[in-house]
Amino acid sequence: MNAPRLAEIGSLVGDQARANILSQLMDGRALTATELGFAAGVSAQTTSGHLAKLTASGLLAVTKQGRHRYYRLATPHVARMIEHIMVVAGDKPARIPMHGARQEAVRTARTCYDHLAGRLGVGIADVLLARKYLVLAADGGEVTRAGARFLDKLGVEPEAVSGRRPFCRTCLDWTERRPHLAGKLGTALAARFFERRWLERQAGSRALTVTPAGRRMLRELFGLTL
Amino acid sequence: MNAPRLAEIGSLVGDQARANILSQLMDGRALTATELGFAAGVSAQTTSGHLAKLTASGLLAVTKQGRHRYYRLATPHVARMIEHIMVVAGDKPARIPMHGARQEAVRTARTCYDHLAGRLGVGIADVLLARKYLVLAADGGEVTRAGARFLDKLGVEPEAVSGRRPFCRTCLDWTERRPHLAGKLGTALAARFFERRWLERQAGSRALTVTPAGRRMLRELFGLTL
DNA sequence: CGAACGCTTCGGCCGCGACCGAAGTGTTCG
DNA sequence: CGAACACTTCGGTCGCGGCCGAAGCGTTCG
Structure with missing residues (x-):
């Protein structure tokens, strides 16, 4: 032994x-x-x-x-x-x-520093890319004209997404193993979501609760049902 | 936590x-x-x-x-x-x-608390599963009819393997890194092996010696040559 | 570019705990 | 009974390792 x-x-x-x-x-x-x-x-x-x-x-x-x-x-x-x-x-x-209700919540939606991760974060990134609101480049990415309109509707200001800080980086997502939205855009989006009370933080955890209003908004604007 | x-x-x-x-x-x-x-x-x-x-x-x-x-x-x-x-x-x-004769013995056959581990323990578990004497379930497992006959032939009593304690748990094996037979069934089997003098404990070690009779039995009943 | 930030390395301080000698308690012998 | 034995308690030594301040390295950002 x-x-x-x-x-x-x-x-x-x-x-x-x-x-x-x-x-x-x-x-x-x-x-x-x-x-x-x-x-x-x-x-x-x-x-x-x-x-x-x-x-x-x-x-x-x-x-x-x-x-x-x-x-x-x-x-x-x-x-x-x-x-x-x-x-x-x-x-x-x-x-x-990663079992149990709380872990499930963490998988669904959580913060990753200042932006959104989990199925929610990955889902949003997918949608923005699929609709060509966003194009990726090696060192960040660019918001298209249609993307700018969409973000404006959400209340995310244009200057919030300008500057050299990349819009979308491959931020390690241990549950989905796919990139999600980080950078300035990710931060601005997350901030807006909290501001509008579409998401709420859970005490002592990085898990997030999607409010009823948030659920509706996600379905209407992003076509997401988590 | x-x-x-x-x-x-x-x-x-x-x-x-x-x-x-x-x-x-x-x-x-x-x-x-x-x-x-x-x-x-x-x-x-x-x-x-x-x-x-x-x-x-x-x-x-x-x-x-x-x-x-x-x-x-x-x-x-x-x-x-x-x-x-x-x-x-x-x-x-x-x-x-691990090297040396004694370590080799430990790898071949040893006790793990009250049941058998090492190549012997893993091998027996493999054989019982391969012959469908045993089916695994999430919370233990079940002895099939053919398995019951086989165990009876070994002298392991039916009531020894009944009750709520699971038959086979995934007791990870640090040499083989594969599950072996623990639980009531594992304990009963090990006890029977000692009783029949198919195995003998080595002094000051968890290693077990397979006796000549045990070697023969393992080949005949389990098809194992360690 | 320089400042701020995240993280690591180095050096020295200090306390916890493993260790043993000596002595004490309880048990089994002759 | 006393001696031998199994084990524990006490007291004091000492070294390992956790800790932080200071400094250094690489990255990010304005």
Whole structure:
């Protein structure tokens, strides 16, 4: 039996800050080092050290995206392992990643920083592209004339989508594995959705609730039924 | 999510001496404090402290018997948890290769708490499923009519495999990385194998020796040559 | 371009916990 | 009974590892 490795993995989980980090990632999300540090309650430097250890030992995987680094559980085995430790810890029935009502909500619609992700985010991106309201380019994209009219109807101002910041980047979406709308346009759209109360944040989660008004609007304007 | 408890359990497993102790108990035996101290490579006093912690946290249970104290894993949950940690430990690319005769024996056949694991355990599970003696379901499984006859021939009693405890759970195997037979059926089978002296425990290890009679039986009844 | 930002590396501090020697409790012997 | 044994408790040492400040690197943005 490989007791040294057993102890090694155990001690990785056995630190309070690292346990906080792993807990945060149990629903399958990918979070940045800063977010994880905040959740763990330690400084950025300390967080960096922890994340390096967890990654080196194969518990976490990391994806670079611009100046961010998204950390996530490396394999389902890691999630399962933590579940089983929780069982011994006397915690509630095992929460397998991405099941249950709350996880379902996270899959449907959630924030990714300042823009929209999940099925909602991907769906909106799909629609805008399909209707040629938006064309993609290597370093961003461009709003077409028809797109500008559409956005104007939504109340998204033209200057909000100008400038060098790209409209749509391939923002890591761990549930849909497809690009969604980030950048200036994504931010402006998300802001508008909140402003009009089409979406509401859920406490303590990145999941979003689509309000009845939002549901109607999504069907009418985007042809989306989530 | 209960991160403090997660860290607590993790740190218990995360000490080398305690990991050694837990490893020793993985086959479900109950060992004395002295034996465990020797296996862990620390003094009696230190061992005593470790055992007290492990017991207080519910990982171990203890039985007094004269001047001895027999420690064992408190629940199958603990064994399962350790198995799952081992799976993650094995996911690391830079895995310490197992070598030597004894390690080979461990890979071939060993106990996993109260049932059989290793190539033997996985092989038996494969055969029973391939012959449709057993069908798997989400929450356990069912023995078919043909399976019942087969088990009867082995001397495994029908009531041993009835009841609410599942027949076959996906108990992940850290060498084979495939499910093997746990649950009531796995336990009953293992017990029968020991009773008939088809398998014998090796001292100080979870490895099992397949006796000549056992080898013959495995070939005749299961078509297995390990 | 420079400033702001996200993250990592380095260096040094410090506390927790593993460890053992010595002593104490309880049990089994002869 | 006392000696041997199994185990625990106490007390003190010490090293590993978590922590943060400061500095450095790469990216983004105006």
